[in-house]
Amino acid sequence: MNFVKYILLFLVFISCASKRGTIIAHRGASGYLPEHTLEGVAMAHSWNIDYIEPDIVMTKDNRLVVLHDIHLDTTTNVAAVFPNRKRSDGRFYAIDFKLDEIKKLKVHERIDLKTQKQYYPNRFMKEKKYFRVPTLSEFIEFVQGLNRTRSKKIGIYPEIKSPEFHKKEGKDITKKVVALLRAYGYDKEGQKIFIQCFYPPTLKRLKVEFKVKMPLVLLIADNSWNESSIDYDYYQTEEGLKEVSKYVEGVGPWMNQLYKVENDEGEKRIVKTNFVEWAHKHGLKVHPYTHRLDALPDGFRTSKELLDFMFGYLKIDGIFSDFADTVVNYYEGS
Secondary structure, three states: OOOOHHHHHHHHOOOHHHOOOEEEEOOOOOOOOOOOOHHHHHHHHHOOOOEEOOEEEEOOOOOEEEOOOOEOOOOEOHHHHOOOOOOOOOOOEHHHOOHHHHOOOOEOOOEOOOOOOEOOOOOOOOOOOOEOOOEHHHHHHHHHHHHHHHOOOOEEOOEEOOHHHHHHOOOOHHHHHHHHHHHOOOOOOOOOEOEEEOOHHHHHHHHHOOOOOOOEEEEEOOHHHOOOOOOOOHHHOHHHHHHHOOOOOEEEEEHHHHEEEEEEOOEEEEEEOOHHHHHHHOOOEEOOEOEOOOOOOOOOOOHHHHHHHHHHHOOOOEEEEOOHHHHHHHHHOO
16 A cells, blocks of 8 residues: 555545635646647636646747746757757757747647657657747637636636746846736736746735735745755745745645655655645645646555545645646546
């Protein structure tokens, strides 16, 4: 058995369907179509999830585009189209290209740059390049249009990517994002939106300088990723969570930060950390990332085991998923 007996017994008596947690389609329908494409947005919207996540970066001409990180080379054919536009580190940066240039690129499944193979080999074929990089305006108008035609109220969950990097490049991505979201009516009470970021100073700035009404979420990385200059270990302590609760409404931890796997006489034992308990104590919602059917975290054999543990035992409030349809099905019992 992967779980200690008391956890199994506890989960037997849980009715997880009684109250559905928040379901966030991670970069769209990433398990089925290339991430951050409008085609993926359409598929995710059809599942009647709660939110769809766009990551946001800036172009050379100050446009906001939906892309997971500041680089173009892992999800587009930029190296083939603009082979001489890489920086000294060998990478191609979105901020070095104008929007009309980025629109010439084709989006494909995420690849490992060293091997040129797909990160997830059984997902959409990387050789098939039908897709384009959308702007944030295109993403928003697409979601709002589908909400209208399908009579839904599916929200958006944008992430401001790498504000430190953008600042060094002379770009105020935060100011630009706020202005655009306000233009589309999201900075009002009751709108279905969260703004997330890995960089606490940006979230403080949103609250203090821009006085946004939109709820904010601090994403928590592992320090080894070098996501920013922040020490993320601090935000996994009660002191850190208490401090951040002064200006955000939620936290988005890496799923692996919520538990530990221990070996008990040759059997794996799942032991929770105090993270969710501390976060809830200080009024924070907990939306961990990322649920993937083709990359289950250590200690879990099935998606159901993982979701039972996360929603039923830990009592998280929501989850980011590449396969958000399966989380919907989990709650519907199908």
